Amino acid sequence: MAKITMTVNGKEHSGEAEGRTLLVDFIRGELGLTGTHVGCDTSQCGACVVHVNGESVKSCSVFAQACDGAQIATIEGVQNNDGTLNVLQAAFQEHHGLQCGFCTPGMVMSASELLKVNAAPSEAEIREWLKGNICRCTGYHNIVKAVQSAAATMAGAAQAAE
Amino acid sequence: MPKDGGIGASVVRREDTRFLKGKGRYTDDMNRPGQTYAYILRSSLAHATLNNVDTAAASAAPGVIRVFTGEDITAAGLGGVPCGWQITDKHGDPMKEPLHPILAVGKVRHVGDPIAVVVAETYEQARDAAELIDVDMTDLPAVVNMRTAETSGHQVHEEAPDNVCYDWELGDKEGTDAAFANAHHITTLEFINNRLVANPMEPRCALGDYDENDEHYTLYTTSQNPHVIRLLMGAFVLNIPEHKLRVYAPDVGGGFGSKIYHYAEEAFVTWASKQIRRPVKWTADRSEAFISDAHGRDHVTKAELAMDAEGKFLGLRADTYANMGAYLSTFAPCVPTWLHATLLAGQYTTPMVHARVRAMFTNTVPVDAYRGAGRPEATYLLERIINKAAQEIGLDQAEIRRRNFIRTFPYDTPVALQYDTGDYDATLNAVMETADYAGFEARRAEAASRGKLRGIGLSCYIEACGIAPSALVGALGARAGLYEAATIRVNPTGSVSVMTGAHSHGQGHETTFAQVVSDALGIPADQIEIIHGDTDKIPFGMGTYGSRSLAVGGSAIVKAVDKVVAKGKKIAAHLLEAAESDIIFEDGQYKVAGTDKAKAFAEISLAAYVPHNYPIDEIEPGLEETAFYDPKNFTYPAGSYLCEVEVDPETGKVEIVAMTASDDFGNIVNPMIVEGQVHGGLAQGIGQALLENCAYDEHGQLVSGSFMDYAMPLAVDLPNFVVETVEGTPCTHNPLGVKGCGEAGAIGSPPALINAVVDAIKGYGIDHIDMPATSLNVWTTIQNASAKQAAE
Missing domain, CATH: 3.90.1170.50 (Aldehyde oxidase/xanthine dehydrogenase, a/b hammerhead)
Known part of the structure; x- marks a missing residue:
């Protein structure tokens, strides 16, 4: 066991972790942030995607101890400060981009990084980016729409700000 | 136009907020x-x-x-x-x-x-x-192959010496044999309905x-x-x-059944x-x-279709082996029987149908219902053999179906069902129009100029949802009733808590059921809470599967609402000093007909809980009603799906160019959610037809035991879908006129896709390919057919 400290959603957290403890188990078990999910054991499904130092990472594929000192962002930190859904979350709701909700946190964390690196992704680019996130409910159709819509909203907001 | 937030409106889902914030409450979070x-x-x-x-x-x-x-x-x-x-x-x-x-x-x-x-x-x-x-x-030694399980000499259970759980039949065997004896043409098809894993x-x-x-x-x-x-x-x-x-x-x-x-x-x-x-x-x-987890599908079937000279269906025979796995899962025995053979009339007037089903024990994981449960297997059987028949007798795939559509309702099939209503021409016409069926040959020629083989495949499905009534299913072997329960608790200040026995695991009941109640009571949806999933809070319930939630669970809610309104009328009559028969309830108001005297819904609920001026000799205080709804019949959603593919003959890769669905779900409460349900069903149907296969080796080892080996459909594997619902024929026997939409996509799409693939590669003399149509499978099929053609 080792004591590790990480900044999660802007707040510092410390906890104990064995060498073999995965980041996702630390986040869910030790920190009690259960929005990050575990949907497989082979790093395919992407339900556990979080951001580590600003990049999307499958948190089942890294050890918690390897993230000592890291900046972590999880789904619980995505919403606006006033508690409302942010642009991407709202687009998922508006376009019915989720059903059972289990893959959704990973989808949102993954898609939010896409929109950081590509402000106007094409449908093909969105599908390619999200191939590490499995959804069994939606057939992806509405997820793609939601990401496109969020990109358009963000572009509109950026234009208005200029 | 639908009322704001009521039935017919594409209301966004209230449950999404917690899921999107990472605040869902899943069991492992407890x-x-x-x-x-x-x-x-x-x-x-x-x-x-x-x-x-x-x-x-x-x-x-x-x-x-x-x-x-x-x-x-x-x-x-x-x-x-x-x-x-x-x-x-x-x-x-x-x-x-x-x-x-x-x-x-x-x-x-x-x-x-x-x-x-x-x-x-x-x-x-x-x-x-x-x-x-x-x-x-x-x-x-393991018994793995259900086709040879009877004679393998090894036993999964001593109680079943030949590994047969049951040998069952449905339909008029002699009549069907006679129909075949008089046939102008008989089409035969042997095929596998591949084993799947639900994988929620x-x-x-x-x-x-x-x-x-x-x-x-x-x-x-x-x-x-x-x-x-x-x-x-x-x-x-x-x-x-x-x-x-x-x-x-x-x-x-x-869940998807699992x-x-x-x-x-x-x-x-x-x-x-x-x-x-x-x-x-x-x-x-x-x-x-x-x-x-219980697996799904896993049938091997020999089917035969007898026709007259005009392509009219005279009889259908089906002989199916269905894998039960090593033990009987909860509903496993009914899937290949009462949920499969009963659907073998499809949308057609075939007068004679006979089905035999042998359920086999094998040393594999138990198999049970998976999205569609028996109905995808029946639809695949019918819609594949019809296309093979059309190919053999030189009829267009749409035309052969039209010549056989059922057009008068109610219709008694030869396999124990009575369809209450439907309009199969409507969905076929719609899908052919939307997908530009007429323009297909031009697109095929254009694709050929690029070296691609383009094909188009049609499938016209019917399904039976909301399995019922209890007395019937009991006679068929169900050890439970298949009704649904609901309680409407009107709180003193007029908000409403709805306890439903249906369970939402992605279907959006918290939103759609609130729409139903909002519509019926004339109060805003945000005054209504839907409670489900907890036996301590819900009176009783049979849960969610078989696309039953709205048709059965929603109907129970409507019945309970009716009881609330009936009691409310008594209270209103007392307060308004009118005869109960003169009280009408509309737009959230109890009104005295022909006057401007009225009491709001919340005024009546308050009176019920503060009964100072109250017909106490006639009725009890409080306003809470429970109803159990046991449907008179199944509901029968139906539709037509067209799939268009391009096959690369060099690699065998199948690309879905278009997937168009036209469905008749009867009345619709939330079009956005219905469309989403069809999307999800299409994805799972395409997964079955193109990618997914649960494979065991001869020792009974599961070869496809993780997402590395079992091909779940990814975003890059699927197209955008075109999904439309026709005006529709409302269900005639439930109060909402709804039919159910959860499984349609998974039922209609696999045969449409395989029909399209076969249409694309028929030039090689190919008339069937088993699912999944992976690149390897298609390439191998083309190679074998080419070699055969060359040898001839």
Whole structure:
């Protein structure tokens, strides 16, 4: 066991972790942030995607101890400060981009990084980016729409700000 | 136009907010004080004698509280995992129903059969200790192929010497044989309906918690039907009466059928929590899900279709082997029988149909209902053989269907169903228009100029949803009723709590049921809360499967609302000093007909709870009503799907160029959610037809045991869908006129896709390809056909 400290959603957290403890188990078990999910054991499904130092990472594929000192962002930190859904979350709701909700946190964390690196992704680019996130409910159709819509909203907001 | 937020409006889902914020409440998110963790040691062999399970070292490992084996379960006198449906075979004998033990005793019968459970302070400790269990097994030959299971000489169960669970038939055999004798043309098709794994993204989880003060148990579980679990587990496995057992299925991360069933792990954690006097939690990892969740489909069928010279269907014969796996899962026996053979008339007037189904035990994971459950298998059978017939007699695939459509309703099929209503021309016309069927040959020619083989495939499905009525299903072998219950609790200030026995695991009931109630009571949806999933809060319920939630559960809600309004009218009549017969209820107001006298809904509810001026001699205070709704019949959604593909003959890769769905779901409450349900069904249907295959080797080892080997459809694998609903023919026998939409996509799409692939590669003399049409499969089929053509 080792004591590790990480900044999660802007707040510092410390906890104990064995060498073999995965980041996702630390986040869910030790920190009690259960929005990050575990949907497989082979790093395919992407339900556990979080951001580590600003990049999307499958948190089942890294050890918690390897993230000592890291900046972590999880789904619980995505919403606006006033508690409302942010642009991407709202687009998922508006376009019915989720059903059972289990893959959704990973989808949102993954898609939010896409929109950081590509402000106007094409449908093909969105599908390619999200191939590490499995959804069994939606057939992806509405997820793609939601990401496109969020990109358009963000572009509109950026234009208005200029 | 729909009322704002009422029936017919695409209201965004209220449940989304918590899911999008990471605040969903899934079973594995629940933790109880003092909780322990269970790890299950499962068989690595498909079939073996269990000689000895030595748990001494594991019991002494760090953090271990207890290690349980099948002998502990036997000593405690627990029952086996019960089956909820009994089939009577064609000789009038009951199906073979061998014991399905909670933990294996004497023998293991499939890879994944549970042998022992370690309960420890942490999950890691339990898993580590399980490595120390010494299992002495003697390998036995495995029965894997259900086609040869009868004559394999090996037995999964002693009770079934030839591995046949039942040999069952439906329909007029002699009449069908006579129809074939008079046929102008007979088309024959032998095919596989591939075995699938449902794979909801949330793995199963169960948390048992025994309270010794009240001798009360709570089971938190990933279930589509908590009351069914309470009934099966309480009455048949653990002998716990209902009032001492709460089953709570909070947010559930998808089900698709696989979370209907009562599983051994649920019974184990509930029982074990009493043995150790601490809560016990078990969570499956994905690899474990592959070898312990019930699988789906897995039929092998020979079908024959008899036609006259004009392509009119005269008779249909089907002979199906259906894999049950090693034990009978909860609803497994009814899937290939009453949910499959009964659908073999499809949308057509075929006067004679006969089906024979042999259900086989094999040393594989149990097989049960998966999205569509029997109906995708029936639809695939019909819609494939019809296309093969059209190809053989030179008729257009749409034309042959039109010549056989049922057009008068109600219609009694030769396989025990009565369709109440439908308009099959409407959905066929719509899909052909939307997908530009007429322009296809030009697109085929254009694709050919690029070296691609383009094909178009049609499928016209019908399904039977909201399985009912109870008296009928009881006669067919169901060991439960198939009604639904609802309670409408009008609170004193006029808000409404709705307790429904349906369970939402992605379907959006919290939104759509509120729309139904809002529409009926004329109050805003935000004044209405939908409560589901908890046996302590809900009067009773049969849960969600078979696209039944709105048709049956929604109808129960409507009945309960009607009772509320009827009582409200009595109160209003008293307060408004009018005759009860003069009170009308509309737009949230109790009005005296022909006057401007009225009382708002909330005024009446307040009067009911503060009955100072109240017809107390006539009615009780309070405003809460419960209704049970037992449908008169199934509902019959139907539709037409067109799939267009391009095949690369060099690689065999199939690209879906277009997938167009036209459905008749009757009335629709929330078009956005209905469309989403069709999308999801299409994805799973395309997955079956193009990608997914659950494969066992000859030793009974599961070859496709993870997402690395089992091809779940990814975003890059699927197209955008075109989904439309026609004006529709409302269901004639439920108060909402709804039919159900959850499974349609998974039912209609596989044959449409395979028909398209066959259409694309028919130039090689190919008239069938089995699912999944992977690149390797298509390429190999083309190569073999080319070699055959060259040899001729």
